[in-house]
Amino acid sequence: MIEINVSPPGLETAYQTLFTETALSFLTELFLEFETRINQLYYDRCLRKYELKKSKYLPQFSRTKQRRDRSWLVKPVPGRLADRRLDLGDVSPSDSTHFFDALNAEVQGIQVDFDDGHCPTWRNQITGLYNVYKVVHRKEDKILKSPKDLPILMLRPRAWNMIEHNIMINGKKVPGPLVDFAILMYHNGSRLYEENSGPCFYLSKLESATEAKLWNDIFIWTQNKLGIPQATIKACVLIENILASFEMEEILFELKDHSLGLNCGIWDYAASIIAKFGHRNDFILPDRNKYVNMQRHFLKKYMELVVQICHSRGAHATGGMAAQIVTGENPQKAIENVVAAKTLEIQTGVDGFMVYDIKLVPKINQLWRKMCNTRINQLDRIPTDVISEADLLRMPSGGVTKIGLKHNVEVSILFVYNWLCGNGHFINKNSIEDSATAEISRSQVWQWITHMARLEENSEIITFELIRELTQNYVNSAVNLDKKYVIASANIFLDIVSSSEPPDFITTYLNDHYVFRRIHGSLEISKYNHKL
Numbered sequence: 001m002i003e004i005n006v007s008p009p010g011l012e013t014a015y016q017t018l019f020t021e022t023a024l025s026f027l028t029e030l031f032l033e034f035e036t037r038i039n040q041l042y043y044d045r046c047l048r049k050y051e052l053k054k055s056k057y058l059p060q061f062s063r064t065k066q067r068r069d070r071s072w073l074v075k076p077v078p079g080r081l082a083d084r085r086l087d088l089g090d091v092s093p094s095d096s097t098h099f100f101d102a103l104n105a106e107v108q109g110i111q112v113d114f115d116d117g118h119c120p121t122w123r124n125q126i127t128g129l130y131n132v133y134k135v136v137h138r139k140e141d142k143i144l145k146s147p148k149d150l151p152i153l154m155l156r157p158r159a160w161n162m163i164e165h166n167i168m169i170n171g172k173k174v175p176g177p178l179v180d181f182a183i184l185m186y187h188n189g190s191r192l193y194e195e196n197s198g199p200c201f202y203l204s205k206l207e208s209a210t211e212a213k214l215w216n217d218i219f220i221w222t223q224n225k226l227g228i229p230q231a232t233i234k235a236c237v238l239i240e241n242i243l244a245s246f247e248m249e250e251i252l253f254e255l256k257d258h259s260l261g262l263n264c265g266i267w268d269y270a271a272s273i274i275a276k277f278g279h280r281n282d283f284i285l286p287d288r289n290k291y292v293n294m295q296r297h298f299l300k301k302y303m304e305l306v307v308q309i310c311h312s313r314g315a316h317a318t319g320g321m322a323a324q325i326v327t328g329e330n331p332q333k334a335i336e337n338v339v340a341a342k343t344l345e346i347q348t349g350v351d352g353f354m355v356y357d358i359k360l361v362p363k364i365n366q367l368w369r370k371m372c373n374t375r376i377n378q379l380d381r382i383p384t385d386v387i388s389e390a391d392l393l394r395m396p397s398g399g400v401t402k403i404g405l406k407h408n409v410e411v412s413i414l415f416v417y418n419w420l421c422g423n424g425h426f427i428n429k430n431s432i433e434d435s436a437t438a439e440i441s442r443s444q445v446w447q448w449i450t451h452m453a454r455l456e457e458n459s460e461i462i463t464f465e466l467i468r469e470l471t472q473n474y475v476n477s478a479v480n481l482d483k484k485y486v487i488a489s490a491n492i493f494l495d496i497v498s499s500s501e502p503p504d505f506i507t508t509y510l511n512d513h514y515v516f517r518r519i520h521g522s523l524e525i526s527k528y529n530h531k532l
Helices: 012-018 021-054 096-102 122-136 176-194 209-226 248-254 266-277 297-312 331-348 358-372 389-393 402-420 435-450 464-477 483-497 506-512 514-519
Strands: 002-005 086-091 109-113 152-156 163-169 172-175 200-203 234-239 259-264 317-322 352-355 528-531
Touching (some): 002 021, 021 163, 021 209, 086 317, 122 152, 152 176, 248 259, 248 297, 259 297, 266 297, 266 435, 297 331, 402 464, 402 514, 435 483, 464 483, 483 506
Parallel strands (some): 234 259
Antiparallel strands (some): 002 528
């Protein structure tokens, strides 16, 4: 039996279109087929966390058969997917204006984001899923300026840490990624295949090759169920967890028929180091604004390893997203900064990356033409440097600045504030902030308190009382914001950074928080329909 929350006001048509009896039956079958293995995934994550906490264990590259065998390659991707040079990132489909604008940009793909840049309120989920449906099925005139080909929609479901509070199957809440994937595939999978536009996915926050195999088996089951040829679904795995970086070759192998390569993401990746090893004082990350960037040894080697492994296996390697917004007093400076950073990534050998601001697209396309001429990827470039476990685990030196500390406090509070308001990302100081920057911000604050780090300026110890003072100062100075939400957000932030066992993911904590759920309707009485 499936129980599903009623439609938010004004979304009845979208709700009825998406949650048909056959679609819900498909979701139910998918959940029941993989329920045991999904529960095992959660158990394995808890067990690994416990083992890392109780020991001095550090991850190592394994000597698996997949790694030793140099003969296997991923299955070649269809023609349109051979060019992965530029995607738009953090495009939440619940933001209809931004989503529809992105569809007409001169890019290779659009990251249709239900994860880092998206807040999964029930209203946002339905709006986002329905907007994808309307685009794929051409249900609204003038969305696409050139209606010949659908753009490549890189569908990014929620990660495994997120639960959908508005749907229950046999008395159990369903993982968010399964809901997103099932509804997207059921309504759009065949159409995307027929239009030579996918279906394509970004897979977030995987921690192991076992988790990649789970997704691969979900793909196989779904293709069989929907009558789509095997190997049609293609997926790019975001290597944004430190443990996954030691299993990249195995991850590619498990998804080799469905692989669209691997992707690098700086802030989720850095935050995962704190999540896994932050209790150890040899893994203290310094001020991220001053000392943490892709040129630091541990991140530089991480990207080089992604390129090396991907290209040796015939897979695309893509870089992270440029979060800068072309606005403010010096927009040209923002463009120059993005071009400089992306030039270094192209020189490393990546086959593509993302930007958020559509205004950056012409400059980045020009950069690709300048550096690679007519070549649509760099798969023939295979770095040969030997990269060790120690390379990936070498923390950068440096301290903490007062400015950096205040910035982390501000970003954390503003993210919680926007989440409570139903927004998954926001603009702050000419840059996009999303759950990735919130993760590293709150993680660093917790780590600095825990290890009594000191400020560079005056050697003051970073204490919880100092953080409370900075938090109160920010609350007092906040203008043009709803004060009661600012105060609630500040209190939630203080609760997180003072916890002896902080949550692995801020989004999990917020998604499950009663304040968020009361605001957005998943705790209201008499709101569920019984179906099937």
